[in-house]
Amino acid sequence: MSGLTRSDIDDILKLIDSSDFDELKLEMGELKLELRRRGSSPAPAPSAPEAPAPKAAEPVAVAAPVLVSGGGSEVPAPLLGTFYHAPKPGDPPFVKVGDTVTKDTVIGIIEVMKLMNSVTAGADGVVTEILAPNGELVEHGQALIRIQPA
Amino acid sequence: MAKIKRIFIANRGEIAVRIIRTCRELGIETVLGVSEANRDTLGAQLATRVVCLGPAAATQSYLKVGTVIEAAMGTGCDAIHPGYGFLSENKDLAEACAETDLIFIGPSPDNLTAVGDKLTARTHDEKAGVPLTPGGSVDTEAEALKLAEAVGFPLLIKAVSGGGGRGMKRVNSAAELPAQLNLAISEAAAAFGDGRVYLERFVTVGRHVEVQILSDGETVLHTGERDCSVQRRYQKVVEEAPAPGLPDTLRQGLLDAAVTYARHISYRSLGTVEFLVDVERQEFYFLEMNARIQVEHPVTEAITGLDLIALQIAIAEGKPLGMRQNDITLHGHAIECRLNAEDIQSDFMPSPGRIKQAWFPSLTGVRVDTHMQPGAMISPFYDSMIAKLITWGPTRADAIARMQAVLNLHTLDGVTTNAPLHSAIMADETFQQGGVDTTYLTGVLPRLTEDKT
Numbered sequence: 001m002s003g004l005t006r007s008d009i010d011d012i013l014k015l016i017d018s019s020d021f022d023e024l025k026l027e028m029g030e031l032k033l034e035l036r037r038r039g040s041s042p043a044p045a046p047s048a049p050e051a052p053a054p055k056a057a058e059p060v061a062v063a064a065p066v067l068v069s070g071g072g073s074e075v076p077a078p079l080l081g082t083f084y085h086a087p088k089p090g091d092p093p094f095v096k097v098g099d100t101v102t103k104d105t106v107i108g109i110i111e112v113m114k115l116m117n118s119v120t121a122g123a124d125g126v127v128t129e130i131l132a133p134n135g136e137l138v139e140h141g142q143a144l145i146r147i148q149p150a
Numbered sequence: 151m152a153k154i155k156r157i158f159i160a161n162r163g164e165i166a167v168r169i170i171r172t173c174r175e176l177g178i179e180t181v182l183g184v185s186e187a188n189r190d191t192l193g194a195q196l197a198t199r200v201v202c203l204g205p206a207a208a209t210q211s212y213l214k215v216g217t218v219i220e221a222a223m224g225t226g227c228d229a230i231h232p233g234y235g236f237l238s239e240n241k242d243l244a245e246a247c248a249e250t251d252l253i254f255i256g257p258s259p260d261n262l263t264a265v266g267d268k269l270t271a272r273t274h275d276e277k278a279g280v281p282l283t284p285g286g287s288v289d290t291e292a293e294a295l296k297l298a299e300a301v302g303f304p305l306l307i308k309a310v311s312g313g314g315g316r317g318m319k320r321v322n323s324a325a326e327l328p329a330q331l332n333l334a335i336s337e338a339a340a341a342f343g344d345g346r347v348y349l350e351r352f353v354t355v356g357r358h359v360e361v362q363i364l365s366d367g368e369t370v371l372h373t374g375e376r377d378c379s380v381q382r383r384y385q386k387v388v389e390e391a392p393a394p395g396l397p398d399t400l401r402q403g404l405l406d407a408a409v410t411y412a413r414h415i416s417y418r419s420l421g422t423v424e425f426l427v428d429v430e431r432q433e434f435y436f437l438e439m440n441a442r443i444q445v446e447h448p449v450t451e452a453i454t455g456l457d458l459i460a461l462q463i464a465i466a467e468g469k470p471l472g473m474r475q476n477d478i479t480l481h482g483h484a485i486e487c488r489l490n491a492e493d494i495q496s497d498f499m500p501s502p503g504r505i506k507q508a509w510f511p512s513l514t515g516v517r518v519d520t521h522m523q524p525g526a527m528i529s530p531f532y533d534s535m536i537a538k539l540i541t542w543g544p545t546r547a548d549a550i551a552r553m554q555a556v557l558n559l560h561t562l563d564g565v566t567t568n569a570p571l572h573s574a575i576m577a578d579e580t581f582q583q584g585g586v587d588t589t590y591l592t593g594v595l596p597r598l599t600e601d602k603t
Contacts (some may be wrong), residue, residue, distance in 0.1 A: 080203055080217050082224060113246070115214035137224025139202040140211070141186065 073122055074131070074143035081110035083144060085134040093134075095145065099127045107145055110138065124150040151468040154178055154229045160243075161233030164519045164538060166193035166421035166441070169231050172459040181225045183218060185211035187529045192521040201225060206531045212236045219246045228307035229253035229466060231459075235533075238442040241266065254467040257419040257441045262414065264415040265439040275436045278383060278414035280407045283426070283435040285350035295350050298327055304352040305405065307334040311342035320352060355429040355587045358386075358437075359393045360422050362450045364461055366471045372405045373454050374480050376446055379588050380575065382498070387568075387591060388575060389446035390485045391453050394546055394584030404434055411439065420462040428589055445488070445538070448519060452484035452542040483546040485553050487572040489520075489537040491528045491565045494599055498568070502530040506517050506564040513559075514551045515542040526580065528565055528597035536567065548586060550576050574598040 076094045077083065085108055095107045101121040109118045122130040125147035156179040159166050166182055171195060173180045182197035187206035201221050204211035211217070213236060222230050224412060230252055232238040241262045247254035250575070256262075264538035275282055284301045287310070288294040294513050298305060298321075307330060309317030319334045321327050331347070358381065364375045377393035378386045394399070397585035408423035422444050424437040443529045447458045456478070492498045508522040520537035539556050557573045575581050578594060 080201065081220050112220050115216070137201070137221065139221070140204045141202050 020129055026119045050104060073125070073147060073149055075107060075119070075122060075123075075145050075147060077110060077132070077138040077140060078119060079110055079112060079117060079140065080140045081112035081117065083134065083138040084109045084111065085130065085131045093130075095121075095127050095130075097127050097129060100150075101125060101127060101147060108132075119144065121145075121147060123147060126150070152228070152253060153491075154227075154467055156198075156220070156227045156229075157255070157463075158183060158225065158230045158252075159193070159233065159369060160212065160218045160222075160230055160237055161235070162188050162191065162193065162521075162532065163535070164521045165233040165445075166191075166195060168519050169233065169459055172457055172463070175457075176460060176463065178246075178463070181227055183212070183221050185531070187527075187531055191526065192523055199225060206529065208236065208531065213241065215242045215246055218243065219250060219252070222252055223250060227252065229255055229463075231255040232442070232443055234442050239266070243457035246502070253466050253568070255462055256418075257417060257421065258354065258482040261415060261417050261419070262441055265421075265441050268502055268545070271438055271485075274415050274437070275411060278411050280411045280414075280436050281434060283350050283353070285348055287346065287348040288331070294327060294331050294349060295324060301351045304354065306350045306352045307331060307347050308350055309334065309338035309342055309344070310346040310348060311344040312338065317341060319467075337483065344447055351428075353426055353428045353435075355589075357393070357396075357427040357429060357585070357587050358424065359396065359404060359427050359434070360424040360440075360445070361405055362444075362458070363408055363412045363417065363421045363423060364458075364465070364467050364471060365412055365417050365419065365421075366469070367416070369471050369474070370409050370413045370417070371451050371473070371475050371478060372409055373456060373458075373478055375401065375404055376449055378446060379447050379586055381588050382595070386446065386488065387483065387580075388487055388572070389449055390546070390549075391449040392480060392483065394483075395405060396427070396585070398434060400427065400434065405434070407434070409542050411436065415439075417441075419465055420458055424545075427584075445535070448538060449484040449486045449538040452517065453480045453482055455476055466578050474585070482542055482544045482551060483549045484540060484542045485546075485549045487539045487553060487557070488535050488568075489539060489572070490534040490563070490568045491536050492534050492567040492568050494568050494571045500530065500534045501517060501547050501566040502528045502537065504528070505536075505562060505567040506578045507561050508563075510537070510539075511556065511559045513555055515549070516540070516556050517542075518556075518560075519596060522562065534563075536562070539572075547582070550582060571598060 095101060102124050103122050105121045106118045107121050109121050110119055127145055128148050129146040131146060132138050157173055159182045160182055170180050177457055179198040181191050181199045183203045184194050184200055185203060185206045203217050211493055213327060217412040237243045239262055241259050243303050244254045244259045244262055272282055286297055288297055292541055304322045307319040317338055319330050321330045335345045338347055357379045359375050359377050361375045364371045369586055374391055375393050376389050376391045378389045380388035382501050404425055411423050422440040425434045426437050427434045451458055491501045493501050505522055507524050510518040517540040518537060522536050541549045541552035554576050557569055
């Protein structure tokens with residue numbers, strides 16, 4: 001099903017660049033692509049496997065400049081349920097804005113019928129925003145937090 | 151008695167739209183649970199609020215009891231309407247509702263158990279004194295021959311542990327019986343590890359007739375019967391009410407038996423008791439009870455003027471029905487055709503795709519229950535039914551004529567539908583005479599489909 005190559009995506013990005021649209025959602029079977037333009041920033045050069053190595057040292061500081069690359073990615077709720085920021089009431093939250101996360105970092109839990117399901121970030125990066133409120137229903141696919149990919 | 155203010159609809163397609171319609175009339179808010187594939191459907195556009203339950207696969211969205219309960223509670227609903235199919239007769243959902251103070255718009259968990267599997271249902275049926283297909287269990291040849299005399303031929307030998315057509319043997323005469331019995335017993339032992347078998351009358355010419363029941367727990371009423379004999383592979387294709395050409399004594403017998411059965415199991419909600427009518431013997435046998443709103447409910451609504459969904463909600467609220475059997479009167483005749491996105495010329499292959507144009511003319515006596523609109527996507531994840539055409543007329547011939555008109559005039563561009571099959575059925579002399587049996591459609595299919603090629 002996923003018939004999109006990297007160069008296809010580059011072509012799509014170019015098309016958006018030359019258009020007036022700020023956002024594009026594309027669904028082809030299993031594949032889902034969401035692109036969003038941040039501000040008036042140009043060339044959203046896809047940030048991919050190139051810059052992983054020496055990031056961990058300077059987490060918070062990076063957040064602002066990296067914005068230029070156009071992206072913040074949202075961590076979607078993998079299932080419907082009640083979203084909790086912390087392991088139990090009164091505990092500090094799993095993550096807060098500015099925290100560095102890896103793809104395996106637990107960012108919250110979703111309760112469905114007294115069953116707790118931990119949610120992981122799914123990508124390496126820095127938390128830029130907590131979107132879903134604590135203790136409220138999140139639907140499947142709803143954005144929970146936003147992270148700036150490393 | 152609890153007034154319902156906001157209903158969670160745990161379903162999709164045309165029935166979600168149908169439930170929303172009544173909720174709007176009653177001033178009840180609706181929250182529709184959708185899968186990812188159904189976010190942009192008509193139901194989602196019409197509901198007060200929409201929440202996404204999960205991915206397109208029903209097992210990961212519409213069939214998840216915990217997710218449905220969580221979504222209903224999280225959106226402040228006080229009741230769940232399960233529609234038909236999916237979780238509509240799921241005891242776990244009914245029980246979870248009871249535990250969380252949500253009203254399940256359907257029968258009690260006990261009622262669901264009573265009608266849940268065919269064997270339990272049959273036991274209740276026997277106790278209620280409602281006729282079952284004649285038969286019984288046998289161990290020896292002598293027993294079998296004796297029972298066969300009472301049951302008559304042809305008969306079926308069925309494996310107790312079989313099901314779904316497996317482990318069945320047809321026996322046409324007493325001479326065949328001993329050999330077939332021994333074969334059936336050893337086959338059953340080999341296939342199911344259980345050699346027990348029973349005999350059952352084989353109904354050669356049968357009609358599927360069902361009775362709509364309304365019960366508030368005290369008053370049990372019927373709203374007449376529906377004939378659903380036009381079937382293909384046990385799937386109903388055309389339904390109508392009343393059942394044409396059914397002798398009055400047989401009709402009254404069916405209606406009484408359905409009420410007796412519902413009363414016997416203390417049924418409370420709306421439900422349907424299904425019977426097989428043995429045309430040759432002029433007898434009828436209990437098949438099963440469906441504890442939900444049915445696809446074909448509009449034909450009953452058309453001849454009674456009742457809103458069955460509204461009554462189902464009222465019963466769930468604890469309101470008494472406030473009517474008696476005499477208050478329910480039947481007028482005229484109604485027919486329903488199920489329009490499916492399938493290609494009758496290619497062995498009924500499903501035909502998913504995007505609808506370019508959907509238009510159903512508002513003719514007198516025509517009702518269309520559908521979620522189709524221009525741009526609607528018929529996804530391959532769910533069943534292929536995309537619309538129900540319902541026509542009413544003072545006579546059956548009028549209802550057929552109106553159905554022919556709407557079949558000719560409507561537009562559903564973008565996918566292939568079975569509309570040509572319905573046109574052929576409506577124009578068929580045998581169907582027009584009325585009272586066809588369940589083998590009718592399979593028998594005429596070659597003739598109905600070859601005209602078009």
